[in-house]
Amino acid sequence: DAGVIQSPRHEVTEMGQEVTLRCKPISGHNSLFWYRQTMMRGLELLIYFNNNVPIDDSGMPEDRFSAKMPNASFSTLKIQPSEPRDSAVYFCASSPRETGGGTDTQYFGPGTRLTVL
Amino acid sequence: AQKITQTQPGMFVQEKEAVTLDCTYDTSDQSYGLFWYKQPSSGEMIFLIYQGSYDEQNATEGRYSLNFQKARKSANLVISASQLGDSAMYFCAMREVRGISGSARQLTFGSGTQLTVLP
Numbered sequence: 275d276a277g278v279i280q281s282p283r284h285e286v287t288e289m290g291q292e293v294t295l296r297c298k299p300i301s302g303h304n305s306l307f308w309y310r311q312t313m314m315r316g317l318e319l320l321i322y323f324n325n326n327v328p329i330d331d332s333g334m335p336e337d338r339f340s341a342k343m344p345n346a347s348f349s350t351l352k353i354q355p356s357e358p359r360d361s362a363v364y365f366c367a368s369s370p371r372e373t374g375g376g377t378d379t380q381y382f383g384p385g386t387r388l389t390v391l
Numbered sequence: 392a393q394k395i396t397q398t399q400p401g402m403f404v405q406e407k408e409a410v411t412l413d414c415t416y417d418t419s420d421q422s423y424g425l426f427w428y429k430q431p432s433s434g435e436m437i438f439l440i441y442q443g444s445y446d447e448q449n450a451t452e453g454r455y456s457l458n459f460q461k462a463r464k465s466a467n468l469v470i471s472a473s474q475l476g477d478s479a480m481y482f483c484a485m486r487e488v489r490g491i492s493g494s495a496r497q498l499t500f501g502s503g504t505q506l507t508v509l510p
Contacts, residue, residue: 307497317482317500330497365436378424378486380498382436 276300278383280366286389292354295386298347299368307380308341308351309365317365323349356390363387394418395485395501402506404473411458412468412504414483420444424486425466426498427457431479439481442466473508480505 279298287293299306307322321331323343331341338357343349353360367380396415404410416425427439442450442457450457458467470477484498 316502319497319499322497363434367436379426379438379441381438382428384435387434 278366278368278381280383280386282386283384284387286391287356288391289357290355292352293356293388295351295364297349297366297383300381301347303368303370305369306343306349307367309367311363311365358390361388361390394499395483397483397501397504399504402504403509404506405509406475407472409469409471410473410506412481412506414466414468414501416464416466416485418485418487420487425457426484426486427468428482428484429479430482440468475508475510478506478508
């Protein structure tokens with residue numbers, strides 16, 4: 275089975291430009307998470323969806339960030355306008371429906387390394 | 392207070408020896424899950440092992456085992472017979488059970504331990 279797929283793997287853009295990161299979760303998983311990893315702050319949850327509905331977006335840094343999940347197999351994270359401090363690795367992860375006794379393990383994509391000049 | 396604490400920024404181990412990576416956590420929940428992930432230099436996050444708070448036995452997955460001490464709130468990762476390919480950053484994470492039934496809960500990650508296996 276394919277794992278979580280993210281695109282692009284690397285993105286270099288200039289300050290002020292719009293950036294769109296894409297994620298395809300593992301088929302059958304009903305929860306999707308967007309994380310950001312930086313040296314200073316480590317791994318931070320930005321937002322997560324359950325059954326395509328945003329559940330918690332308290333980690334989204336500011337209004338420049340937005341995320342959508344139009345269907346169960348696709349999600350986007352958009353930054354508009356981008357700033358140099360947005361440079362980081364952005365991970366998407368998915369997990370199956372929690373069954374109460376299950377592990378609810380999150381499986382991560384390979385990440386998108388974003389550089390904003 | 393930090394929810395997940397990894398006190399070892401870096402660790403060295405000789406190839407074929409065992410190594411323990413420390414992790415302590417803080418929660419008031421009775422039901423929670425503890426996870427370890429490996430992040431090699433290539434950057435991907437690889438799930439290694441899971442321990443549920445109600446599990447009576449320590450989790451094991453191949454050369455990985457989790458030394459779970461609930462009263463001390465620690466969940467140390469033990470890697471036996473270290474291999475050069477084990478050199479990576481290791482993250483401990485916790486999932487607390489909150490929110491509406493059936494919804495996934497977020498993971499909180501520690502700061503990580505960089506493990507280097509020496510030949």
